Amino acid sequence: MSFPWANEYKPKHPAMVWLDEKLPLPRFVYNAVGAGYPVPRNLNYMWNFGVLAGFCLVIQIVTGIVLAMHYAANTEVAFSSTEHIMRDVNWGWMLRYAHANGASAFFVVVYAHIFRGFYFGSYKAPREMIWLLGVVIFLLMMATAFMGYVLPWGQMSFWGAQVITGLFSAIPLVGDGLHQWLLGGFAPDNAALNRFFSLHFLLPFVILGVVILHIWALHIPGSSNPTGVEVKSESDTVPFHPYYTAKDGFGLAVFLFLYCAMLFFFPNALGHPDNYIPANPMQTPAHIVPEWYFWPFYAILRAFTADLTIPFTHIVLVPAKLLGVLAMFSAILVWFALPWLDTSPVRSGHYRPRFRKIYWALVIDVVVLGYCGGSPAEEPFVMISQIAAAYYFLHFFIILPLVSMTETPQPLPFSITESVLGKDEAATLAPAE
Amino acid sequence: MTQTEVAEVMEPGGAQGVRRRDFIEVAAVSAAGVGALAVLVPLISQMAPSADVLAESSTEVDISAIAAGQAIKAVFRKQPVFVRHLTPVEISEADKVPLSELRDPQTLEERTKPGKKEWLITMGVCTHLGCVPLGTGQGEPKGEYGGYFCPCHGSQYDTAARIRKGPAPKNLVVPDYVFSSPTVVKIG
Known part of the structure; x- marks a missing residue:
């Protein structure tokens, strides 16, 4: 679906006319990201991150495929084949650094994209499906990133695999069996490394598939915008091309500038020196942490240090380990419920004064969780992450629904055009709805 | 029609x-x-452990050189095993803890072989998420309870390798083993 005033694809060259009749692929592209897709005229730079995320996925797939041509997924040689890439393969160092920092860049961009969605209420009707698919993409990204980090078979790779697969052993009854099934053994070893490589190669293409669904679902209602007011007339939109190809192109240039600065000047800034030590199943690194993009969730996992017991007895209802694992997964799964937890009819945080406050409180809370997740498991970080984890769930389950029900939003503009120009002549002439 | x-x-x-x-x-x-x-x-x-991984393996450990108060790390199924020679103080500390205080109640007697109470042999795999706890090597932190300390998420084990504090749900696992001679332990 598109708006009735969308430009129509009109091939001029006879070859393109012929192709359009047989397989209208250029028409599809024209309507998806070309002049045939009308987009609100008031999108700000926060709307760049979707395209940037897509670009990151391309970086990861391209660099990943060429790295796989030089890497060997066997515990005997995995570490040395990674060093072989770094030292011997032509441009291997650059490709591997591009891939490793590309993962971080992908998460930076996706977190910006997600928090854009939080602020502007992008998850609200009629765009719930876009949001749900986005959460699925995020979960797939986390799984892919985790398995990719295991492949170099350094100390952090090994112990990351041990800890993360260990999460599944917390599940009652079937946990230990599931843990061994996932690893193909009692601890991470060749079987685990091989299957992680296989899945790490597969999942990006699954992500690509879900991204296509995500964009498909987006094109049904069309893009949201900073006012949250739906498109009413042609004056509210501009064609995606050339307006947003240009704006996204500028954003892409800025992104590439920062990404290349990381890649060429600080390639190991976000890595861990311990991962340049070959995996040793006998020795856990003193300070074991996941990559930065998992820190907030890792802090929630570690916040649960005591069992849930029946008060004044020693009867354990839920052991601490299971509590931590459940909380960590719930921290993301709660996003699936977001379109129904926030019941305010106003989408954009611009017009929701109380919501704006709790939004920034959540941002600070997640940053605090991230900081604690990257710190050692000792006081005061344990207590701070307990408070921050409690606030995180309080935000989604209590504060956000209450604010949605009680706040008085500020008046919305009549239309996107009015918000941009200060008046909307077409609208004043048009009969009242 | x-x-x-x-x-x-x-x-x-x-x-x-x-x-x-x-x-x-x-x-x-x-x-x-x-x-x-x-x-x-x-x-x-096909994803479950394969036949070679499952193949019964065993490890023999010579314990004659481990003095009281010392511990070593042996390898069993590619995982660490802690063999610890407890001092009389450590044994009495473990014995005087009331079972009601324990998350996973077990006595030191139940966790060692009869007459060999000074030999504490456990897997060196934290029951939380599988890290190797510290406390075997000279100078490594042993935690608040004098046993083992897991640096990953802060689980603390006592001198009988029982979980006392932190997120781990169970005591360090005691593997199957026998004393094949007074100075040799066969694990597995």
Whole structure:
């Protein structure tokens, strides 16, 4: 679906006319990201991150495929084949650094994209499906990133695999069996490394598939915008091309500038020196942490240090380990419920004064969780992450629904055009709805 | 012909009863479903530990050189095993803890072999998420309870390697082992 005033694809060259009749692929592209897709005229730079995320996925797939041509997924040689890439393969160092920092860049961009969605209420009707698919993409990204980090078979790779697969052993009854099934053994070893490589190669293409669904679902209602007011007339939109190809192109240039600065000047800034030590199943690194993009969730996992017991007895209802694992997964799964937890009819945080406050409180809370997740498991970080984890769930389950029900939003503009120009002549002439 | 007449011609007996076509449909879909499920069996079970991983392995450890108060790390199934020679102080500390205070109540006696209470042999795998706790090597932190300390998430074990504090749910696992001679332990 598109708006009735969308430009129509009109091939001029006879070859393109012929192709359009047989397989209208250029028409599809024209309507998806070309002049045939009308987009609100008031999108700000926060709307760049979707395209940037897509670009990151391309970086990861391209660099990943060429790295796989030089890497060997066997515990005997995995570490040395990674060093072989770094030292011997032509441009291997650059490709591997591009891939490793590309993962971080992908998460930076996706977190910006997600928090854009939080602020502007992008998850609200009629765009719930876009949001749900986005959460699925995020979960797939986390799984892919985790398995990719295991492949170099350094100390952090090994112990990351041990800890993360260990999460599944917390599940009652079937946990230990599931843990061994996932690893193909009692601890991470060749079987685990091989299957992680296989899945790490597969999942990006699954992500690509879900991204296509995500964009498909987006094109049904069309893009949201900073006012949250739906498109009413042609004056509210501009064609995606050339307006947003240009704006996204500028954003892409800025992104590439920062990404290349990381890649060429600080390639190991976000890595861990311990991962340049070959995996040793006998020795856990003193300070074991996941990559930065998992820190907030890792802090929630570690916040649960005591069992849930029946008060004044020693009867354990839920052991601490299971509590931590459940909380960590719930921290993301709660996003699936977001379109129904926030019941305010106003989408954009611009017009929701109380919501704006709790939004920034959540941002600070997640940053605090991230900081604690990257710190050692000792006081005061344990207590701070307990408070921050409690606030995180309080935000989604209590504060956000209450604010949605009680706040008085500020008046919305009549239309996107009015918000941009200060008046909307077409609208004043048009009969009242 | 009206519609019902057409139906009568196509399917004698009309809408009543089970049609021959219904039976064929259910049978075909069931056969395909059973076939698809059967294919899942090898696809899923290939991921379980393979025969060589499962093959029973055992490790012999010479404990004659371990003085009281010392501990070593041995290897069993590619995982660390802690062999610890407890001092009388450590034994009495472990014994005086009331069972009601323990998350996973077990006495030191239950966790060692009869008459060999000073030899504490456990897997060196934290029961939280599988890190190797510290406390075997000289100078490594032993935690608040004098046993083992897991640096990953802060689990603390006492001198009987029982969980006392932190997120781990269970005591360090005691593997199957026998004293094949007074100075040699066979694990597994």
